[in-house]
Amino acid sequence: MSEIDMAVIKPEMMKSYIWLQTSDGSIQQVEQEIAMFCPLICQEIITKGMGSSKNSAISLPQQVTPSTLSLILDYCRFHQVPGRSNKERKSHDEKFVRMGTNRLCELVSAADSLQLRPLVDLISRALARKIEGRTPEEIREIFHLPDDLTEEEKLEPLKNITDDPRIRLLNRLYAKKRKELKERERLKNVEIEEERVDERSVDDLLTFINGNDGDSKAVKTPKNKKKNRKKKDQQKNPSLKEDSGPEKKELNGHDTCDQSSDGNIIGETSNLTYEEDGTFSPKIDFDDGDMDDGIDPAIREKIDREVEDFARRINSDWAERMQDFLTSGRERTSTLSATNGNGYLRRHA
């Protein structure tokens, strides 16, 4: 039976009509080439041979009501014409999504069930625009969302465990680093000059031991001083472990909640602060538990090395740096000639 149907369809490809049945049971006829724009309908016609007659009407998913179907077909009718320019299509799309939120939701659901990706994207973007830049209250109103979280829940920091052990380690490292920074701040306020002088010489020793270039310690900004002090501390326990491994301790949110509340830089008192421009931003807390020394020192070193690099860069000219980089790059490649640098150097001559 389906073979006969297919034979009937082929010669009349351009003008033939397809029968579609919507969620309410009603059946309508639609130009085939327009309906074929929807992947689901296309599939039904080609693989199952449905839709050629009223009896074998393609029954569409239940999300497709008659009104949404007609909108979808309007969209398809416009876009299936090949000759349109990008500007035309964009302008049509902009007008197309000007409708109420509920209709948009209905439409996106229907388009999704028909696997009409471009329309799903278009409507999703439109709905995203309705969320962006609005306060939570406004959003709840627009989308009729129940305000069913308790105040407590709203303030509670977000918890979840990521699937990447590296990220977990990194997070703990940063939490620890920040904690130590805070301690330094407090100490700094108590003891002043003498401590810094001491630290500097110790730092020098350490960098020498570690075989770094001496120049990075030549000039220090106050900020780097802070970080170098911390570095000295950590390097008291040099050891190289492997850069992997699952977490050793469970994440424990409770005690660090209060502790890191002053480390909470983005949010303020409530979980979402209402900022001047009317948007809201998430509260970020570190719900990592104990800061033990199980954190990989190799990573710590890496991250502290950044500080040295940064200090070094501050002090050298950009051009010099590029030259450094280029020369070291050329050492790696096989061809080597002094004149290679000319192309670049000429620029700065």
Place this chain on the structure above:
Amino acid sequence: MEPEDDNSEASTTISTLPDSILCHILSFLPTRTSMATSILSRRWRHLWKDLHVLNLDGYSVSTHELSRDQVEERFVDFVNEVLHRVQVRRIQKFRLDGEVRNYSHTLSFWIDSVTSGPHLQELYLSLWNSSGSFYTLPHSVFSCTSLVSLILKGDIIVSFDNLQSVQLPSLKNLELEVIYVELDKLLSHCPALEMLKVFIFFNNGGMDPNEIHLPSSLKRLNLESEACDSTVDHLEIHTPSLEYLDLSLVACYSQISVMTYPNLVEACLNICFDDMHTDWMPKLLNAICGAKLLALQASTTACLVCVPSLEFPQFGCLVKLQIGFEFFNSGVLIDLLHCCCKLEVLVIHACESVSYGCLYGEPVEPSSWTQPGYSVSWGSLSFGILAMKSIKWTEYR
């Protein structure tokens, strides 16, 4: 606000949509906003964590009372938090715009994590550091076999120590606007590349000879180079599927290899004057003679004027021609128009000074070009000089 319809059908609200669609909606938002939707309602609490798309904007965390370093720290905190909570290995699109100077190792850490996931399709990094420091892209990006689109902008260095491990078999879209890239090395490992957009600030990886070979799968090419002092020895465009070509060559290109492009639809040429360029200009014109749309910037026209005994090929398919002049040269224009039998739209631009080289032709005072351009409907084939003159006079007015 847009008109809200009468909520008679209370059932069809956003809450009836499945999680997958809600997540899809969130993927168009900056991640910070998505994260914040977790307080909207119980349903939305954990929705954002299933995001496969991250849009991390470092500029959005800044406020005027914070210093740059503080902003960066805040941003780093934020990204760490995000990556801590989403399924990093499921990320399909990762976009980061920001300024990262003190935390470049952390950034590499993030990138390594994201690229190790088997689903990563799009990576977008835009790092504009005001201090002049630059960021070396970690190698993990170049062995990300699932990557389809890679866009890098800013103070990023793209260089290769070990070419063997570079594999980008799925890469179709590459956009580079970075301070330093070993372009040829990179392109040689992108066998499936279809769209390429490069802005070369600088000499091309310091290689000797300095060459650029484009992958043969290329369909769209946008090449802009502004390396005034450097020379590219050889630019090879052997791309039979090429549909769109945009060349903006300010640097000197000693040699270009082209071929006829049977699928070419549109070509834009902005080629500055240089003795070497006049050598291969005719070859290039021949190569693009199948185009339907052609745009020649003023610098190109100036260059054309200086080509000794220039003969235009027949532009048999050309429908729309845009041509710019600094100094109007009717000779060139007429010669060109003689070769365009199907031309329908002609747009002539007057340009600001494009100063170089020898230009001859009637110089026209800029003030007479009051309009930037205009379109004429061009009838058919043969036209006499008379018709041309009348058009010319109209322009002057």
